Amino acid sequence: MTDRPHTPVLDRVTYPADLRRLTDAELKQCADELRAETISAVSETGGHLGSSLGVVELTVAIHAVFNTPYDKLVWDVGHQCYPHKIVTGRRDRIRTLRQKDGLSGFTKRAESDYDPFGAAHSSTSISAALGFAMAREMGQATGDAIAVIGDGSISAGMAYEALNNAGHIGRRLFVILNDNDMSIAPPTGAMSSYLAGLAKNSPFAALKDIADGVAAHLPEPLRQGAERARELVTGQQKSATLFEHLGFTYIGPVDGHDMGQLLNVLRSAKARATGPVLIHAVTVKGKGYAPAELSDDCYHGVNKFDVATGVQKKSTPNAPAYTNVFGECLKRHAETDSRVVGITAAMPGGTGLNILQKAMPGRVFDVGIAEQHAVTFAAGLAAGGMRPFCAIYSSFLQRGYDQVVHDVALQNLPVRFMIDRAGLVGADGPTHAGAFDIGFLAALPNMTVMACADEAEMVHMMATATAHDSGPIALRYPRGEGTGVPMPDVGEVLEIGKGRILQQGRDVAILSFGAHLAEATDAARALEARGLSVTIADARFAKPLDTALVDQLMAGHSAVITVEQGAMLGFGAIVLHHLAATGQLDHGAAIRTLHLPDRFIDQASPAEMYEDAGLSAQQIADAALSALGVASLSEKARA
Numbered sequence: 107m108t109d110r111p112h113t114p115v116l117d118r119v120t121y122p123a124d125l126r127r128l129t130d131a132e133l134k135q136c137a138d139e140l141r142a143e144t145i146s147a148v149s150e151t152g153g154h155l156g157s158s159l160g161v162v163e164l165t166v167a168i169h170a171v172f173n174t175p176y177d178k179l180v181w182d183v184g185h186q187c188y189p190h191k192i193v194t195g196r197r198d199r200i201r202t203l204r205q206k207d208g209l210s211g212f213t214k215r216a217e218s219d220y221d222p223f224g225a226a227h228s229s230t231s232i233s234a235a236l237g238f239a240m241a242r243e244m245g246q247a248t249g250d251a252i253a254v255i256g257d258g259s260i261s262a263g264m265a266y267e268a269l270n271n272a273g274h275i276g277r278r279l280f281v282i283l284n285d286n287d288m289s290i291a292p293p294t295g296a297m298s299s300y301l302a303g304l305a306k307n308s309p310f311a312a313l314k315d316i317a318d319g320v321a322a323h324l325p326e327p328l329r330q331g332a333e334r335a336r337e338l339v340t341g342q343q344k345s346a347t348l349f350e351h352l353g354f355t356y357i358g359p360v361d362g363h364d365m366g367q368l369l370n371v372l373r374s375a376k377a378r379a380t381g382p383v384l385i386h387a388v389t390v391k392g393k394g395y396a397p398a399e400l401s402d403d404c405y406h407g408v409n410k411f412d413v414a415t416g417v418q419k420k421s422t423p424n425a426p427a428y429t430n431v432f433g434e435c436l437k438r439h440a441e442t443d444s445r446v447v448g449i450t451a452a453m454p455g456g457t458g459l460n461i462l463q464k465a466m467p468g469r470v471f472d473v474g475i476a477e478q479h480a481v482t483f484a485a486g487l488a489a490g491g492m493r494p495f496c497a498i499y500s501s502f503l504q505r506g507y508d509q510v511v512h513d514v515a516l517q518n519l520p521v522r523f524m525i526d527r528a529g530l531v532g533a534d535g536p537t538h539a540g541a542f543d544i545g546f547l548a549a550l551p552n553m554t555v556m557a558c559a560d561e562a563e564m565v566h567m568m569a570t571a572t573a574h575d576s577g578p579i580a581l582r583y584p585r586g587e588g589t590g591v592p593m594p595d596v597g598e599v600l601e602i603g604k605g606r607i608l609q610q611g612r613d614v615a616i617l618s619f620g621a622h623l624a625e626a627t628d629a630a631r632a633l634e635a636r637g638l639s640v641t642i643a644d645a646r647f648a649k650p651l652d653t654a655l656v657d658q659l660m661a662g663h664s665a666v667i668t669v670e671q672g673a674m675l676g677f678g679a680i681v682l683h684h685l686a687a688t689g690q691l692d693h694g695a696a697i698r699t700l701h702l703p704d705r706f707i708d709q710a711s712p713a714e715m716y717e718d719a720g721l722s723a724q725q726i727a728d729a730a731l732s733a734l735g736v737a738s739l740s741e742k743a744r745a
């Protein structure tokens with residue numbers, strides 16, 4: 107527990123209506139206290155601190171000016187919503203953020219009326235806000251719609267689809283561009299440079315005086331914006347911004363930490379807007395907390411930390427993380443093969459591609475938050491003779507699925523998909539769970555799907571993927587550490603579609619696909635303690651399936667249990683299809699498929715989430731006993 111900050115004004119605020127009763131001076135003080143409260147809370151929970159600190163003034167100003175929750179405030183990604191949660195009735199639970207049974211780390215409709223639209227994947231806010239605006243125009247009882255989107259998130263195609271549509275529709279809508287010149291990593295791309303240019307060409311120093319007093323003097327309609335007001339004063343003509351060409355009124359850039367300026371601009375915009383308005387607020391990621399402002403990642407995502415020093419609490423690793431093993435392997439392959447390149451959609455650190463990026467900057471492409479483009483770009487690279495490794499988290503690859511189907515699989519192009527965060531990820535919860543990739547990839551003709559059981563297997567699978575030029579291949583692996591097995595110096599190219607038996611038994615076989623092999627092995631030990639003889643097998647490939655291995659397990663045991671870290675139409679389903687097609691379901695061994703249940707699982711530790719999913723070692727052993735017709739371990743314990 108940290109010392110709680112002194113927050114006399116914030117203490118008077120439970121809901122936004124309380125903010126609307128404060129004077130402007132009190133709102134400013136409230137923002138300062140809200141920042142301190144956010145730092146204090148996240149120091150106890152960990153989470154997305156830097157982004158939240160950057161929007162403290164925006165949060166207070168928006169809720170003070172607009173009539174939320176009747177007006178709909180849609181945060182893009184939602185990772186910056188902690189101050190918003192504090193002033194929307196959730197301060198008493200803010201120290202449960204991202205924990206089991208606690209507040210979600212993102213906006214979530216089920217949690218509050220003040221979260222009108224859930225998020226966690228980026229670049230959806232303008233589309234959703236436009237939907238609310240049109241619902242209002244079509245007679246529904248809903249007020250203004252306000253989307254707050256970051257400069258990183260506006261790099262995604264979906265944001266442009268929405269701007270294009272909103273500009274065409276021309277109805278009243280507010281988009282606030284929260285431009286802190288940062289994504290998770292420094293932002294890349296031409297749009298980022300464009301926004302930086304807009305900010306640079308209109309420094310606040312020139313704007314501030316105007317904006318502070320601008321509300322009363324702006325010409326009607328407001329379409330000229332503060333930027334246009336500057337032109338009136340200075341006499342300098344500026345060409346229209348991209349946003350104006352798209353049909354928006356552009357206001358800005360404004361200082362996103364100057365409460366007076368924000369209140370003036372929002373009040374003016376609210377009073378006068380008749381069509382879509384984009385307010386360009388320049389902010390600082392990590393604002394007001396020196397350790398965050400000074401760190402390279404602006405404390406985008408932090409562990410628990412000491413408020414006085416900013417030092418984060420990190421546990422000592424027991425084994426190398428899969429992400430790092432991937433990054434190191436890729437670097438080694440790139441050193442000997444000039445065709446090897448890496449592609450990331452704005453996650454160089456998260457995917458481990460920063461390792462190759464540091465060693466050979468020209469061999470890694472950070473394309474911005476643009477998974478769809480990343481996949482088709484990789485397809486083009488493959489068609490052009492390169493060996494592209496497209497490293498995308500499992501849940502974010504969902505956004506590029508048509509590209510995987512249409513651009514990669516259909517053309518049988520050798521793109522190597524490196525699918526990090528496969529399986530349950532913990533604190534980020536269901537939005538980030540890598541649940542579906544086995545099923546959605548294995549459904550595709552030409553696709554090979556591997557999952558590594560440990561970090562040594564990953565080294566072999568990286569060698570296999572590098573050598574595999576005959577079509578697309580995917581390798582899935584979880585968030586976090588490997589198991590601590592000895593690491594081979596050189597990876598062996600595996601035979602495609604061939605699994606392995608780790609231990610031969612007689613009674614029951616556990617056939618694992620991927621990183622749940624450790625739990626499968628623990629389950630085997632529990633079964634052995636009951637006197638059973640257990641086979642442990644690692645499928646290595648979901649597609650092509652090692653059907654000979656499956657047949658052998660079915661023939662030699664009374665029960666076969668499949669285990670995977672994925673949703674129900676995944677590895678187990680593939681095994682069942684094979685068994686059904688070959689008549690092996692008609693008689694013989696019992697079969698049970700253990701997978702994630704058909705529901706979304708709320709955030710907790712990965713172990714708790716897997717327990718919730720019925721995939722703990724004990725639950726696997728219980729399933730095996732039940733398949734054998736023996737009383738389960740938990741039943742025994744209860745008896």
Ligand SMILES: Cc1ncc(C[n+]2csc(CCOP(=O)(O)OP(=O)(O)O)c2C)c(N)n1
Pocket residue numbers: 156157160183185186226227228255256257258259260286288289290391406451452453475477502505
């Ligand atoms: C589709 C998708 N891809 C990647 C991510 C991972 N991600 C979360 S926040 C973020 C950076 C967002 O940058 P920005 O919008 O500028 O917000 P900031 O953190 O700077 O406030 C990224 C890449 C995501 N949430 N969704």
Ligand SMILES: CC(=O)[C@@H](O)[C@H](O)COP(=O)(O)O
Pocket residue numbers: 154183185226290407456527531534585
């Ligand atoms: C908000 C978001 O999408 C990312 O910041 C994500 O939380 C990163 O997750 P990892 O910590 O697993 O890289």
Ligand SMILES: [Mg+2]
Pocket residue numbers: 256257258259284285286287288289
């Ligand atoms: Mg940003």
